[in-house]
Amino acid sequence: xxxxxxFLAKYNHLIIFIILEGIAIYLLGTANNYHNTRFVKGFRxxxxxxxxxxxxxRSYFHLREISQSxxxxxxLLRAKTEQFSQKDDQVFFSVADTIxxxxxxxxxxxxxxxxxxxxxxxxxxxxxxxxxxSVNMAVISDDRVAGVIVGCSNNxxxxxxxxxxxxxxxxxxxSNGYFGSLSWDGKDYRTAILSEIPQHVTFGIGDTVExxxxxxxxxxxxxxxxxxxxxxxxxxxxxxxxxLATEFRKLRFITVIGNLMREEQLExxxxxQ
Amino acid sequence: xxxxILRFGLIFILLILLQVLLFNNIQFSGYVNPxxxxxxxxxxxxxxxxxxxxxxxxxxxxxxxxxxxxPGMHTSATVLAGFVRPYVLxxxxxxxxxxxxxxxxxxxxxxxxFLVYASIIVVIHHLTLFYLEVFRFDDFFxxxxxxxxxxxxxxxxxxxxxxxxxxx
Numbered sequence: 553x554x555x556x557x558x559f560l561a562k563y564n565h566l567i568i569f570i571i572l573e574g575i576a577i578y579l580l581g582t583a584n585n586y587h588n589t590r591f592v593k594g595f596r597x598x599x600x601x602x603x604x605x606x607x608x609x610r611s612y613f614h615l616r617e618i619s620q621s622x623x624x625x626x627x628l629l630r631a632k633t634e635q636f637s638q639k640d641d642q643v644f645f646s647v648a649d650t651i652x653x654x655x656x657x658x659x660x661x662x663x664x665x666x667x668x669x670x671x672x673x674x675x676x677x678x679x680x681x682x683x684x685x686s687v688n689m690a691v692i693s694d695d696r697v698a699g700v701i702v703g704c705s706n707n708x709x710x711x712x713x714x715x716x717x718x719x720x721x722x723x724x725x726x727s728n729g730y731f732g733s734l735s736w737d738g739k740d741y742r743t744a745i746l747s748e749i750p751q752h753v754t755f756g757i758g759d760t761v762e763x764x765x766x767x768x769x770x771x772x773x774x775x776x777x778x779x780x781x782x783x784x785x786x787x788x789x790x791x792x793x794x795x796l797a798t799e800f801r802k803l804r805f806i807t808v809i810g811n812l813m814r815e816e817q818l819e820x821x822x823x824x825q
Numbered sequence: 826x827x828x829x830i831l832r833f834g835l836i837f838i839l840l841i842l843l844q845v846l847l848f849n850n851i852q853f854s855g856y857v858n859p860x861x862x863x864x865x866x867x868x869x870x871x872x873x874x875x876x877x878x879x880x881x882x883x884x885x886x887x888x889x890x891x892x893x894x895x896p897g898m899h900t901s902a903t904v905l906a907g908f909v910r911p912y913v914l915x916x917x918x919x920x921x922x923x924x925x926x927x928x929x930x931x932x933x934x935x936x937x938x939f940l941v942y943a944s945i946i947v948v949i950h951h952l953t954l955f956y957l958e959v960f961r962f963d964d965f966f967x968x969x970x971x972x973x974x975x976x977x978x979x980x981x982x983x984x985x986x987x988x989x990x991x992x993x
Contacts, residue, residue, distance in 0.1 A: 565875030569908040572883045576904055579890070580897025580957065587897070590960045 620662065623805040627660035630807065634658070656771050657810040659684060664708070668741040668800045673713040675699065675803060680707040690770040690809040696798040697721070697776045698806055700769055709808075714776075715741050715800055722767045723776050723794075726760040728753060734761070734776060734794065741800055743780065746792040751784060761794045768814045833869065837885070840865050845892040848982075856971050859978040860899075862889055863950045864986060866906050867943055868930065871923045875911055882907025895958075902954035906946050917942045931984070932991045939987060944980050951976045 560567065581591045611618070634656050661683075665676035679685050681704045689701040691711045699711040700719070712719055715736050723746055724731035732748035746761055759779045765772035780795035811817075844862040851859065866882055886903030890896050914923070919934055931939040955972045956962075 565879060565908070565911075568876045568879045569904065572879055572904045573901055573908075576883070576886065576897045576900035578897070580901060583896035584898070587957075587960055 619805060620660075623660040623662075623807070627658040627807050630658040631656075655811065655813060657684070657812055659808045659810070661685070661709075661806055661808055663803045663806055666713075666800070666803050668713070668715055671717050671738045673715040673741075673800075674702070674710050675713055677709050677711060677806060677808070678707070679808065680704045680709050682706045684810070685709045685808055686810065688769055688814065689811070690774075691806050692770075692774055692809060693798050693803055693806045695775060696796075697763060697770065697774055698798050698800070698803060701808065713800060714744060714796060714798070721770070721776070722764045723761050724764050725749065725753070725755050725779070726762050727755055730755075731764050731766070732789075732792075742796055744777065744794045744796055746779075746794050747785070747789060749790045749792055751788050751790060753790070755779060755782075755792075757781065761792075768811055768817045771809060771811075829870075833865075836868060837865050841885070841888055841892070844889060849893055853978075856974045857978050858971070858975050859982050860889075860951065860954065860975070861979055861982045861986065862899075863903065863906055863947055863979070864943075864983045866903065866910060867946060867983065868928060869910075870926065870928055871914060872926065875908075878907045878910060879904060898954060898957050901957055902950045905953050906950040909949055910946060913942060913945045917945070930991070931987045936984075940980065940984060943983055943987075944976070947979050947983065948972070948976050951979065 580587050582588060631654070634654055659679060661677040661679040663675050664678045667673045667675065675698075677685075677691070685701060685704050687701055687704060691698045691701060697714060699713040699716075700721075701709050702712045703710040714721070714734075717736060717738050719734075719736055721734040722731055723734040730749055730753045732746050734744055734746050736744045749755075757779055761776045761779060763770040763772055763774045763776060775797050777794040777796040777798075779792055781793040782790045785791040840862045844860065848859050848861055851857070862885060865885055866878070869878060869881065882903045883900060886900030889899040889903070893899070914929065917938060919938060923929070924933070927933055929939075929942060934942075951972045955968050955975070959968050
């Protein structure tokens with residue numbers, strides 16, 4: 553205490569100086585618009601660096617939510633474009649037909665369980681019946697084929713991955729439109745087999761393979777992969793190796809596509825079989 | 826003692842009036858703004874305690890600030906000038922020291938001494954003041970030029986006033 557008093561007595565002028573100068577600077581900073589702005593600017597410059605780091609870190613931790621919201625938005629936009637892209641070439645339509653512009657419905661979801669190393673691979677997504685998912689909807693990831701929904705609970709759905717021996721998909725070569733059947737041979741999780749392409753068709757390595765709408769599951773034109781090799785098999789057909797475009801090992805955010813007219817199409821088709 | 830207080834009070838009022846009414850309205854080409862009120866700090870008795878000096882500096886600055894509408898600017902500069910004054914007095918002290926109870930005036934210690942003593946404090950004051958006024962280091966040399974020119978004018982006016990005071 554005594555030392556403190558001594559100290560104060562010894563440096564009283566310094567302390568008074570600091571106090572008075574402090575008051576003066578305070579006045580300068582608060583009472584003058586210009587100086588106030590400069591102060592604020594200065595402090596902002598000082599803290600901006602720190603804040604930037606903090607917000608960088610924070611946004612890193614929020615990446616998950618951000619990508620979720622982005623994929624939600626993507627699905628929404630896709631549904632919107634679907635509404636617009638259906639060409640208005642109909643002259644006659646029912647007044648009660650409220651979805652005449654819309655053929656497909658898009659919902660985003662997240663993969664919560666996945667496998668690639670079995671012969672019959674399935675993956676689970678975090679949306680189900682309550683969110684409007686139903687069996688036989690298509691699953692795409694980043695505009696590439698991922699699978700087909702085969703079972704739904706209230707809040708989850710199981711999809712059959714392309715990497716499943718039971719998976720069949722109508723696919724075509726983008727370059728010339730010849731279609732065949734896509735399946736997986738159970739060997740390599742990056743390669744599927746496209747069969748039933750007749751031998752007179754010409755195509756090359758690297759050609760894109762995409763979906764057709766014949767299955768009434770996938771919209772047409774969704775990329776499956778690229779041709780990575782082919783061989784003639786037995787009769788008149790090629791067996792084409794398709795390098796899958798989807799990264800099944802890191803499947804995460806996916807979009808479920810529902811065909812609003814599937815029932816109708818199948819019903820009609822069944823009448824003539 | 827009362828006499829001295831009255832005399833300093835009179836000097837104080839005169840300097841502030843001079844500053845506010847006359848020198849604040851002088852502006853040669855934007856580079857020269859003499860501030861002569863700092864002379865009050867220069868003239869205070871040598872033995873004045875540091876705390877009183879600081880408080881007087883603060884009040885002087887505050888009054889000038891409110892008269893010229895720049896709160897804090899002159900106050901900061903003047904408080905700093907008041908703070909350094911004892912040190913400046915120490916380094917400029919004549920060979921045989923200051924007489925007890927003396928004022929630091931041109932009359933007693935000579936023109937040269939007064940000019941050196943006044944210059945140091947005025948330059949410190951002006952440096953602080955002008956840089957606080959622009960409050961950035963862009964145009965550093967422009968501001969420095971203003972400081973130098975204004976200091977020259979301030980010192981000249983202060984010396985002139987001191988000379989007139991000496992004549993009285």
